[in-house]
Amino acid sequence: MMETLTTWWGWVPQLAAGLWVSTQLLFWCLLFGLPAGLVLALTSSSAMRAVRWSSIVLVEIGRGAPALVVLQMVYFGLPTVGLTFAPFLSGAIALSLTTAAYTSEILRAGLQSVPYGEVEAAMALGMRRRDTLRYVVIPQGIMVAIPALLGFAVLMFQVTSLAFTIAIPELLSRAYRIGASNFRYLDVLTAAGVFYLAVILPFGWLVSHIEQRMSRHLTK
Amino acid sequence: MTETLQTLLTGVPWTIAVTSLAFAIGAVLGIPLVLMRRSKSFLLRLLSRTVIDVLRGIPPIVWLFILFFGIGTSAVELNPFEASVIGLGLVSAAYLAEIYRSGFLAVHFGQAEAATALGMSKPDALALILAPQVMRVAIPPATTYLISLLKDSAVASTIGVSDISFRAFQHAQSSGGGLTPFMLAAVLYILLSIPVVWLSRSVDARLRKRVSR
Amino acid sequence: MDVQRTKRSRAKLEKPLTATAAVDGSKQPFADQEKPIVKLSNIVVEYGRHRAVNNVSLDIQRGNVVAIVGPSGAGKSTLLRSINLLERPVSGSIEVCGRRFDAGAPIAERTLMDLRRSTGMVFQSFNLFPHMTARRNISLPQQRVLGLSRADADARTDQLLARVKLSAKAGSFPSQLSGGQQQRVAIARALAIGPEVMLFDEPTSALDPELGLEVLAVMRELAAEGMTMIVVTHEITFAADVAHRILVMADGAVIEDGPPSSVLKNPTSPRSREFFRAILDRQ
Numbered sequence: 001m002m003e004t005l006t007t008w009w010g011w012v013p014q015l016a017a018g019l020w021v022s023t024q025l026l027f028w029c030l031l032f033g034l035p036a037g038l039v040l041a042l043t044s045s046s047a048m049r050a051v052r053w054s055s056i057v058l059v060e061i062g063r064g065a066p067a068l069v070v071l072q073m074v075y076f077g078l079p080t081v082g083l084t085f086a087p088f089l090s091g092a093i094a095l096s097l098t099t100a101a102y103t104s105e106i107l108r109a110g111l112q113s114v115p116y117g118e119v120e121a122a123m124a125l126g127m128r129r130r131d132t133l134r135y136v137v138i139p140q141g142i143m144v145a146i147p148a149l150l151g152f153a154v155l156m157f158q159v160t161s162l163a164f165t166i167a168i169p170e171l172l173s174r175a176y177r178i179g180a181s182n183f184r185y186l187d188v189l190t191a192a193g194v195f196y197l198a199v200i201l202p203f204g205w206l207v208s209h210i211e212q213r214m215s216r217h218l219t220k
Numbered sequence: 221m222t223e224t225l226q227t228l229l230t231g232v233p234w235t236i237a238v239t240s241l242a243f244a245i246g247a248v249l250g251i252p253l254v255l256m257r258r259s260k261s262f263l264l265r266l267l268s269r270t271v272i273d274v275l276r277g278i279p280p281i282v283w284l285f286i287l288f289f290g291i292g293t294s295a296v297e298l299n300p301f302e303a304s305v306i307g308l309g310l311v312s313a314a315y316l317a318e319i320y321r322s323g324f325l326a327v328h329f330g331q332a333e334a335a336t337a338l339g340m341s342k343p344d345a346l347a348l349i350l351a352p353q354v355m356r357v358a359i360p361p362a363t364t365y366l367i368s369l370l371k372d373s374a375v376a377s378t379i380g381v382s383d384i385s386f387r388a389f390q391h392a393q394s395s396g397g398g399l400t401p402f403m404l405a406a407v408l409y410i411l412l413s414i415p416v417v418w419l420s421r422s423v424d425a426r427l428r429k430r431v432s433r
Numbered sequence: 434m435d436v437q438r439t440k441r442s443r444a445k446l447e448k449p450l451t452a453t454a455a456v457d458g459s460k461q462p463f464a465d466q467e468k469p470i471v472k473l474s475n476i477v478v479e480y481g482r483h484r485a486v487n488n489v490s491l492d493i494q495r496g497n498v499v500a501i502v503g504p505s506g507a508g509k510s511t512l513l514r515s516i517n518l519l520e521r522p523v524s525g526s527i528e529v530c531g532r533r534f535d536a537g538a539p540i541a542e543r544t545l546m547d548l549r550r551s552t553g554m555v556f557q558s559f560n561l562f563p564h565m566t567a568r569r570n571i572s573l574p575q576q577r578v579l580g581l582s583r584a585d586a587d588a589r590t591d592q593l594l595a596r597v598k599l600s601a602k603a604g605s606f607p608s609q610l611s612g613g614q615q616q617r618v619a620i621a622r623a624l625a626i627g628p629e630v631m632l633f634d635e636p637t638s639a640l641d642p643e644l645g646l647e648v649l650a651v652m653r654e655l656a657a658e659g660m661t662m663i664v665v666t667h668e669i670t671f672a673a674d675v676a677h678r679i680l681v682m683a684d685g686a687v688i689e690d691g692p693p694s695s696v697l698k699n700p701t702s703p704r705s706r707e708f709f710r711a712i713l714d715r716q
Contacts, residue, residue: 064413065406066374069385073402076389080398121560121619124517125574125626126549128542135573140564158279165378172282179289186290193278193286200277 008191011178018174019195021088022160025170028092029160030153033099038142040104041111042133055104062101068162070094075166091163095156102152110145111137147211154203158196171195224391224401228408231387234301235412238373238381241305243366246312253317258324268317275314281375283307288379304376308369315365323358324350356427363420367413374409384408468531470495470661471516471630476525477536478511478685485511486522487685495629498662500672500693503682504708509665510634512682516663517552517632518545530629550578553623557635559615561607567594567618568603571625578626593621597651613644617651624655631655633664669712673697681705 044055062070074094075087085093114137122132164172175192179185256268275283288303298306327350335345377386388405392398469492478486486508493499501509514520516527522536530551534540561570568590575586594600597617607615616636623631633652637645649671656662656675666672672679672693679696681689681704689696689705700706 061406061410064371064410066371066385066409068374068377069388069402069405069409072385072389072392073399073406076392077399077402080396115560117556117558117560118562120519121554121556121562121622122574124519124549124552124554124556124632125622126546126578127574128546128577131577135577136562140562143564161279161281162375164281172279172285176285176289186286189282189286189290193282196279196282197274197277201273204273204277 004187007184007187011175011188011191014174014178015171015192015195018169018171018192019199021168022157022163022170023199025088025091025095025160025163025168026153026157029095029099029156032092032096034103034149036096036100037103038107038138040100041107044104044108045111059101059104062097063105067095067098067159068165070098071162071166087163087166087168090166091160091168095159095163098159099152099156103149106145106148106152107141109148110143111141113144114140147207147214150203150207150210154200154207157200157203161196221400221404224395224404227391228384228387228401228404231382231384232408232412234376234381234383234386235370235373235409238301238304238308238376238383239366239370242308242312242373243369245305245309246314246316246369247362249309249313250316250320253313254320254324257317257321272314272317275311276318280308280311280372281378283311284375284379300376300380303379304373304381308373308376311372312365312369316362319358319361319365320354322361323354323356326357327353352427356424359420359424359427363416366416366420370413370416371409469493469528470530471663472528473512473516474526474528476512476515476522476527478508478515478520478522484685485520486515488525489685489687490525491680491687493630493661493663495661496659497678498656498660498664498676499678499680500676501663501665501680501682502667502669502672502708503680503688503705507682508685509682511685513632513634513663513665514554516630517549517554519554546578550626551628552630552632553626553628554632555616555619555623555634555636557638559607559612559619559639561615561619561622563607566604566606567599567610570607570618571622574622575625589625590621593625594618596624596654597621611644612640613647616640616644616648620648620651620655630661630663633662633666635665635667637666637668667712669697669709681708683708 040055040059043051044059046052046055071091071094074085074097075090078084078090118136118140119132122136127135160170161172163170164176167173171192175188178188182188253268253272256264257272259265259268284303284307287298287307288300291298331349331353332345335349336342340348373383374385377383377389380386382390384405388401391401395401471491471493473489473491476486476489476491477484489508489512501513503509511520515522516529518527518534518540524536526533526535528534529548532544532548532551534544534548561567562573565573568587571590571593572583572586575581575589576583579586581589591600591603594603597620599614599617599621602610602614602618607618610618620636636652637648640648645668649668652662652664652671653675664672664676676693678691679689679693680687681696681700681702683704688702689700696705697709700709
């Protein structure tokens, strides 16, 4: 028992470094994916048919294709058409696409929850459509979407583990590499699982707490 | 392109098999989990909640690795397919238990009281009165989950199940075939999800007629 | 109905009217005093196959207060909302402050914004922006529509809040205000962009009677200052008291049009007689 613990302890620096890479990956895919998701949310209800349909198709493909396939498409597929990115950047790009597609649906629901009367009031005041979106619809829509977006971010943290397949040294990759060197796969993979739990469970609880508080606030 | 498509199509049965078997395991194992979650015993509730949280809190690919590389090489022999089905099945059980639970919450508690008042035994009330109504409420979210499981099943390729994404990867490597195999794979996954949506709509419509609320 | 009071307040209103639309007075008053400030010609508005407004023509003079009454579903709100083009008529034309819009013709965003700047609208459900304080609700449109600086907008906002007697509530969010207070903020917000015509869409229908009174008081003051007002309302007393002209609508058409004295006392059509009898029975 003591021996196991000591071995586990020896892995911690490696696994922690992997966890840090996973976190960075999550950070970048949210940083690019969320604004892109907002743009897609707006364009997928655009009055211009071509804009609307191309956004809807993009969103449906982004949501319908497994994240794993998107990752491999960016990392293995794009170089053959002359676009080669380093593993980490490929991962960030691919997961940003997935993030954009999913969050666009969440944000669209948020934007649609803003009562149309407020849009009419802004129009009647002579505000431009752009200003109406920027000051009236988008701030409120984002507020409504926040719990779902946080829930999505927690889920996305799990998805970063797929970056293993394109050689990004994130948590799962490090665990696997340790396993490959000493064949104690069960131990080290379980340790990696504990690392994931240690991040995901507290954040999951926090998100459901925020969700409950916001829903109470909204029904008040 | 035709050749690529033919290669990818050989992966379709594996994707369908992993998804449907994992879903079946989850649908069955989700039942004891939800019954424990709703039990009067604090210990059972705690146990169920812990199991659900742990299953859902670790990424599916990590579960597959634990089963395949961790367990499958020592005590019991597990081939990639078995490891995938069991791993994704366990994760599904946790998600489906939560879906069942929201179904129970949606069914009016008066229904259970009415059944007991009629002198029905508890198991009878559960099986005959509550379960059909819970199922009816649970079907739309369960379908949504089935579609996301279909996409998650792609992780089976990472331990060597020759499903759609495995074939796409393999084909791209061997032929230097660029974007096409991956794009086609994406389209195949989307196409596979369409019948699921149809099926759920028709099941939902039939149940709605029988168990109208 | 209090005939005595009716006469008195009308006498007050019939003195020469000055345009006080813009708070800072910088806006050019509408030049041609003879020409109607709002002119609707053969307006038709349809929802699918239902004709909500059926061929209505209407001239409204500057400084007039016009009440539109009638049973629900008569097309009153739709007619009002087509004046600032929140509803697009399928045929006919509107002319507001000399700007003409023909149904079917494409309208540039710029022109549409100008039309809406010259009109202010107050809604039945207030439609304040719930994530902004009362002050921000009023100052934001001044910054974005009139191009004022934050400081100028805030200064004008404080005057407007004082005018609707809500200076103390400047920092409150809509959810912290009563319905009557919210509606007064909404009136101040509509006035903030310096409109020449105010459109009221059942401004008191969502309010308890005593809260409706404080809103009506603000509207009376506005009328006394000479603001051109078009008011869709169920408040017959208010209409009788303040309006220069009452329109009765039924089935998308104007069936009665004249000064309150004649419309209320001697309605010509049987439908409007029936409508007024029903209203008076209720009160």
